[in-house]
Amino acid sequence: xxxxxxxxxxxxxxxxxxxxxxxxxxxxxxxxxxxxxxxxxxxxxxxxxxxxxxxxxxxxxxxxxxxxxxxxxxxxxxxxxxxxxxxxxxxxxxxxxxxxxxxxxxxxxxxxxxxxxxxxxxxxxxxxxxxxxxxxxxxxxxxxxxxxxxxxxxxxxxxxxxxxxxxxxxxxxxxxxxxxxxxxxxxxxxxxxxxxxxxxxxxxxxxxxxxxxxxxxxxxxxxxxxxxxxxxxxxxxxxxxxxxxxxxxxxxxxx
Amino acid sequence: xxxxxxxxxxxxxxxxxxxxxxxxxxxxxxxxxxxxxxxxxxxxxxxxxxxxxxxxxxxxxxxxxxxxxxxxxxxxxxxxxxxxxxxxxxxxxxxxxxxxxxxxxxxxxxxxxxxxxxxxxxxxxxxxxxxxxxxxxxxxxxxxxxxxxxxxxxxxxxxxxxxxxxxxxxxxxxxxxxxxxxxxxxxxxxxxxxxxxxx
Amino acid sequence: xxxxxxxxxxxxxxxxxxxxxxxxxxxxxxxxxxxxxxxxxxxxxxxxxxxxxxxxxxxxxxxxxxxxxxxxxxxxxxxxxxxxxxxxxxxxxxxxxxxxxxxxxxxxxxxxxxxxxxxxxxxxxxxxxxxxxxxxxxxxxxxxxxxxxxxxxxxxxxxxxxxxxxxxxxxxxxxxxxxxxxxxxxxxxxxxxxxxxxxxxxxxxxxxxxxxxxxxxxxxxxxxxxxxxxxxxxxxxxxxxxxxxxxxxxxxxxxxxxxxxxxxxxxxxxxxxxxxxxxxxxxxxxxxxxxxxxxxxxxxxxxxxxxxxxxxxxxxxxxxxxxxxxxxxxxxxxxxxxxxxxxxxxxxxxxxxxxxxxxxxxxxxxxxxxxxxxxxxxxxxxxxxxxxxxxxxxxxxxxxxxxxxxxxxxxxxxxxxxxxxxxxxxxxxxxxxxxxxxxxxxxxxxxxxxxxxxxxxxxxxxxxxxxxxxxxxxxxxxxxxxxxxxxxxxxxxxxxxx
Numbered sequence: 001x002x003x004x005x006x007x008x009x010x011x012x013x014x015x016x017x018x019x020x021x022x023x024x025x026x027x028x029x030x031x032x033x034x035x036x037x038x039x040x041x042x043x044x045x046x047x048x049x050x051x052x053x054x055x056x057x058x059x060x061x062x063x064x065x066x067x068x069x070x071x072x073x074x075x076x077x078x079x080x081x082x083x084x085x086x087x088x089x090x091x092x093x094x095x096x097x098x099x100x101x102x103x104x105x106x107x108x109x110x111x112x113x114x115x116x117x118x119x120x121x122x123x124x125x126x127x128x129x130x131x132x133x134x135x136x137x138x139x140x141x142x143x144x145x146x147x148x149x150x151x152x153x154x155x156x157x158x159x160x161x162x163x164x165x166x167x168x169x170x171x172x173x174x175x176x177x178x179x180x181x182x183x184x185x186x187x188x189x190x191x192x193x194x195x196x197x198x199x200x201x202x203x204x205x206x207x208x209x210x211x212x213x214x215x216x217x218x219x220x221x222x223x224x225x226x227x228x229x230x231x232x233x234x235x236x237x238x239x240x241x242x243x244x245x246x247x248x249x250x251x252x253x254x255x
Numbered sequence: 256x257x258x259x260x261x262x263x264x265x266x267x268x269x270x271x272x273x274x275x276x277x278x279x280x281x282x283x284x285x286x287x288x289x290x291x292x293x294x295x296x297x298x299x300x301x302x303x304x305x306x307x308x309x310x311x312x313x314x315x316x317x318x319x320x321x322x323x324x325x326x327x328x329x330x331x332x333x334x335x336x337x338x339x340x341x342x343x344x345x346x347x348x349x350x351x352x353x354x355x356x357x358x359x360x361x362x363x364x365x366x367x368x369x370x371x372x373x374x375x376x377x378x379x380x381x382x383x384x385x386x387x388x389x390x391x392x393x394x395x396x397x398x399x400x401x402x403x404x405x406x407x408x409x410x411x412x413x414x415x416x417x418x419x420x421x422x423x424x425x426x427x428x429x430x431x432x433x434x435x436x437x438x439x440x441x442x443x444x445x446x447x448x449x450x451x452x453x454x
Numbered sequence: 455x456x457x458x459x460x461x462x463x464x465x466x467x468x469x470x471x472x473x474x475x476x477x478x479x480x481x482x483x484x485x486x487x488x489x490x491x492x493x494x495x496x497x498x499x500x501x502x503x504x505x506x507x508x509x510x511x512x513x514x515x516x517x518x519x520x521x522x523x524x525x526x527x528x529x530x531x532x533x534x535x536x537x538x539x540x541x542x543x544x545x546x547x548x549x550x551x552x553x554x555x556x557x558x559x560x561x562x563x564x565x566x567x568x569x570x571x572x573x574x575x576x577x578x579x580x581x582x583x584x585x586x587x588x589x590x591x592x593x594x595x596x597x598x599x600x601x602x603x604x605x606x607x608x609x610x611x612x613x614x615x616x617x618x619x620x621x622x623x624x625x626x627x628x629x630x631x632x633x634x635x636x637x638x639x640x641x642x643x644x645x646x647x648x649x650x651x652x653x654x655x656x657x658x659x660x661x662x663x664x665x666x667x668x669x670x671x672x673x674x675x676x677x678x679x680x681x682x683x684x685x686x687x688x689x690x691x692x693x694x695x696x697x698x699x700x701x702x703x704x705x706x707x708x709x710x711x712x713x714x715x716x717x718x719x720x721x722x723x724x725x726x727x728x729x730x731x732x733x734x735x736x737x738x739x740x741x742x743x744x745x746x747x748x749x750x751x752x753x754x755x756x757x758x759x760x761x762x763x764x765x766x767x768x769x770x771x772x773x774x775x776x777x778x779x780x781x782x783x784x785x786x787x788x789x790x791x792x793x794x795x796x797x798x799x800x801x802x803x804x805x806x807x808x809x810x811x812x813x814x815x816x817x818x819x820x821x822x823x824x825x826x827x828x829x830x831x832x833x834x835x836x837x838x839x840x841x842x843x844x845x846x847x848x849x850x851x852x853x854x855x856x857x858x859x860x861x862x863x864x865x866x867x868x869x870x871x872x873x874x875x876x877x878x879x880x881x882x883x884x885x886x887x888x889x890x891x892x893x894x895x896x897x898x899x900x901x902x903x904x905x906x907x908x909x910x911x912x913x914x915x916x917x918x919x920x921x922x923x924x925x926x927x928x929x930x931x932x933x934x935x936x937x938x939x940x941x942x943x944x945x946x947x948x949x950x951x952x
Contacts, residue, residue, distance in 0.1 A: 024726030026531045026538050032600065032732035035740045051830040051854045059836040061850035091848075091855045093382055100330060100381050102740065156844075167843025173915075174845040176908035177852075194840060307629045307636065308622045314631035335737040338632050345634040346521025347735035348603065368739060373756060374607035376739040378826055383857040384904045389742040390608070391757040392822040392861075392871050394899050402899035404822075407761040428631035431611050433620030 036104045041114020044107055048095060057119055058193035062092070063185055069198050070189045071120040073133050079112045089179030131188055131199060131209035135180060135216060144218025147211045155196070166196065175223040184216045311434070314340050315427040320365070323420050326357040331379050331397060333368075339427045351426070353413065354379055354386070356397070363422060366399050367411035367430040374431065377410065386410060411436040478665055479704075482696030486672035488703035491565070493710035494558035495664070498582075499657060500711040501551040504718065505589070506650065508544040516596070518642035520635035520734070523598040527730045542722025545729075548590050550718050552748045555586045560803055566791030567670035569679045573783035575663040578656050580779045585653045587748070592645035594746045598638055599730035604743035606633045606641075608756075615765040633736070668692060669699075673791035681788065742826065750817025751810050757822040821870035824860040828868045835865030842919060849916025852909045856901065864920070872898060879921035883930045887914045 038044060046055070049065070057066030064070060074082075084096035084105070095101035096108055103111075149158060157164030168174065187207070190198035200206040207215075316339045326332065334355045341349035354366040354377075366386070368376045375390035385402060386395040393404035400409045411430035414437055416423050430436035466472050515534065517526040530537035559579065562568060568576035595602045606628070613627055614620040629636030671691055697703065732741060745753050759767055793800050825832075834850045842850060853859065861871035868874075882890065891910055894900035905913065921927050 022723050022726075024538070024542055024721075024723045026726055028532060030528060030732065031729060032741075034733060034735070035738060046831060047827050048830045050833045051828070051859065052834075052851055054836070054839070055833050059833075059839050061834055061839055061842070061847040061854070091382075091851045093855060100332065167845065169844050171845050173908040173911040174848055176906070177848040177912055305626065308625045311621065333737070333739065338634070340631050342520075342635045344519040344521045346519070347733060347737075348520045348632070348634040350735060350737050351632065352737040352739060368736070369607065369611075372611070374611035375604050375743055376736065376741065378739050380829075380857050380860075382829075382855050383901070385857065385899060387824045387826065387857075387860065389823055389826055390604070390753075392824055394824070396899065396903075403894070403897045405757065405759070405761055405764065407764070429607070429610060429624070429628070429633065431614030431620070431624055433614035433616075433624060 035102070036107070039106060039110050041110045041117070044103070044111050045114055048103065049111065054193075057115070063182070064189065064191060064193050065115055066119045067189050067192050067198075068119070068121045069130070069192075070185070071116070072130055073185065073188055075133075076112055076116065078133060079115065080108055083108050083111060087179055087181060090182045091177065129200075129206060129208070131207075131212045133185075135184055135213055137213075138210070139213030139215075139217030141214070141217040141221040143211075144214035144216070144221075147207070147215040148218055151207060151211075152215065169219070170222050172222075172224045175219070178219075178223075180216060180220050183219050184212065187212050187215060315425050317416070317423045317425055318427075320353075320355060320422045320424055323357070323361060323417055323422050326355055326363070326422070328357050328359055331356040331366075331381065333379065334365075336426075352376070353424070353426070354410075355422070361417045363415050363417075364399060365413040365415050365422075365424050367413065367436050369411065369430050370406060371401075371408050371410060371432070372404070372406040374429070408432075413437065479700035480698040481665070481668075482692045483669050483699050483703055484671045484691050485695050485697045485702070487669050488697055488706065489672070490706055490710070491561055492669065492703070493707050494554055494561055496707040497711045497714050498551065498555050498558055499661065501547055501554060501714065501718075502653065502657060504547050504715060505544065505551060506654075508540055508547060509646070509650075511540050512544055513646065518596070518638060520598065520638045523596065523638060524730055524733050527597065527599075531727060531730075538727050539722055541727035542725070543718055544593075545727055546718045546721040546725070548593055549747060550714060550721075552586055552590055554714065555583055559583055560807075562670065564793045564796075564799065564803060565670055566673050566679070566793075566796070568783045568787070569789070569791060570681055570684060570783075570787045572663070572667055572670060573787055575660060575667065576783050577780055578660045578663070580776070582653065582656050582660060584776070585649050585656070588649050589645060589653070590746065590748055592641045592649065594749075595638070595641040596645055597728075597730045598734050600732040600734055600738065600741045601729065601743050601745065603633055603734040603736060604741065605745055606637060608743075608745075612768055616769060670791075673793070675790070675792040675794045677792075678790055679788050740826070742823070744817075744820070747814070751813035753820075754813040754817040757820075819870070823869070824857075824871055825869035826860060828859040828861075829854050829857040832859055832864075832867035835867075838864065838919065842916065845912050846916040846919050849912035849914070852905070852913040853916055856905065856909075856913075858913075861898075875917065875920050877921050877925065879918045879927040880925045881928060882917075883928045883933075884914060884918060885930060885933075886928075887917050 038047075049057075050060070052060050052062035053065050054060030058064040082092060083103075084094060084101075085099045086092045086094035093101065095103045097104060145159065152169065153159070153161075153164070155164045155166035156169045159170060186196075188199045190196040190201070192198065199212060318336050318339060320334050320336060331354050333352055335350055335352045338345075338349050338351050352368045354368060356364045356366070358364060370377050370388040370390065370393045372388065372391055372393045375388050377386040377388045377393070377395065379386055384397040386397075386399075388394070388404065388406075391405050393406040394402040395406070395410050396402045398409075399412060401407075414425040416425075426436065428434055428436075512530065515526060515530050515537065517523055527541070530541055532538070562576070562579070591605075595606060610624045610628055610633070613623040616623055625631065627637075627640075628634075629640045668688055671688060677687075728746070732738060744750075756764075756768070790796055834854065839847065839850065859868040861869040863870060863874040864876055878887070888910060890896075890898065891905065891913060892900060892902035901910075918927060
């Protein structure tokens, strides 16, 4: 009874005090906004990006957006294009409504701004011989083989040799899933979150832009020709299982 | 002080036998008259109450969903239109959504957005090519076939027709198991009119 | 004589209610019924009155039009002083009313109060329960947000399953071909005129019967209800061991009612109004409709019904349930009242309560629904990413990008439709994983057509890494034998094209 009186007095006091600070008072705006009216970069990133790129833009299976090198590598227009229309040949989906996604252009812009504001450390890295984002198409696969042997083989294993500690990057299934641009971005940016160095931290000296193009050309040359066709899937799936049964396990007892 | 009533007026006049039977008769007549009047007025009101019930397909008409060229082959997109039967005060609820899939050329499949289980709005995921329902987990393949979950059939589809490069669908009513969106096969709209004819 | 006494007398000489009220108030009740167990009925009535008052206050602002209802609730929530509080009172009052009515029903059932001569009181009570639930549902419709819109869609879809007249019933329920303005007007009429008026009439009659027949006495094991002797026994009981209702028992009713109303207000102040969620625009498919708390059990039940018996159960079970409640006093209207001697009744209440509670609990986290943004929002757990090789990382991307995450949890995040995959490698061998992914089964779609062979390989390579470090992966024993007989020729090698 006394508790009731007390509660009553408290609620009266709260009511009298303008009730602006009561926990029950709804926050401004509708409880569930229209999807297109969500413009907070944090919310949009958490809803659309963190699944593959990680909540903090790193330690996700996809490209580490938080890497300062990555931020130096891409410009706003590139980010906007890739988010809107996806990255053809890779699994990065198109998010813009115009390309079958669910985000408006304003929302894509907001994500771009949010990513830039959070992780872009300015142009400091641009001067340090950063290779360009886009491939110039002048890569030489032959030269790339040597670049691979010098820079990649130590961790990923030499071509035709034993698979390295960091796992195979010449595995045909892996190659099939990688777009040239994903290869190029990963060679330049590395996976700082997972211990893979960027283009500078190589064995002897930083890779040149030409070496980057060469090694990507070499990698692409290893790509299986037959593109994974949807219509072939059922038989091909058996093939995949068969192939895996013959090939020793990649993720075997090493761990 | 005025005299105040302190007793209810309870005295009832005594009636003779004759007046009783006459009054009884008049009472019965008055009840009968009331029943008649009530029936005469109420019967049409039942019609008023049942007004929204119409013949199958009576709510449907042909609706343009834009140019065929707006849709890319092999893609499924959400299209919206204003329901043909709508009131000025319906607001947003007068709008209807559907999924348009352009198979090839002029071959389309137009899916209702409503899950065949209990009518919730399914969502299209182009990556896995699945429709998923948020309510009870109904899942459908890209051709509308049931893939998983409680639905007992695939997604509802609308009749469509291409007239002069325009995609038209025959719609107007919420699809349910009792009204499966698709009407009779072979109904085509006359070009230039919205009236369907059997063709 | 003071003026107010004069005024009272003046009115009393005309309405002549004093005697009746006094008699009703002071009628003797068995002293043991002056108990805290007997307060739920009066609390239900008080909550009904509270709902009427708050409802009228809300109706001053609410616009029952499909185009404006949602906006008028925004005005109530954000612009009018204390509008949000009144919405909170009405919404929480509704929740409390359903709860108290249910408790009241359990209490009178366990106390055998439905037995002779109080059968009609019980039947009226059953209708009052149904109308309370009807008010809760129509009230949720009047909120006219996305939950209300699609809730109506679920209602219409259930109606459509009625044989022969399903389509007509849907059109009658919706007031037209689609859920729109006419639908809202119908439910407004039900919620504001039809059901409340009926409810008031039924509730008054219900209370009248309690007055006329006397409150149900505290059950004593062994004292059986007999048609011939019960009324005489009851009268003796109230005269030998009775207290006047006023004020022997009423103070407990009054205090409990005050407590309940206060609890409603505290909930409104602390938890705020319920909804409205998003604007009712059916072209917004990014929505996850969910009913209010007291309908979650139905929502859950609908998820678990197998398709083959779904329609009959949906349509017949409610009818059977209502008929059982209505005929109960005629089937079990005599005999033992005490719960000590009615094990079946007690068991029934326990089983039903446990069933409803379980279904409601399931309804709060909907394990059967895909989590629509799981694939793009829920990160792959860092400890899985950190130990992956390139191919497995691509497999993790396949896992996210193909929306596997919408139904499968990893690290406690993601949908719960399918099993959690944190240790899937210990349960399924590689070949089993390939088969499950490509052919589906067990309520999982087949992904054979939407995944390329490379994607399947990468995905399975990733899934093979999902196991606790102290548990080995599942392996196919026959493969082990095959590999022992024909040992793999050499060390793993990097593939290279000639």
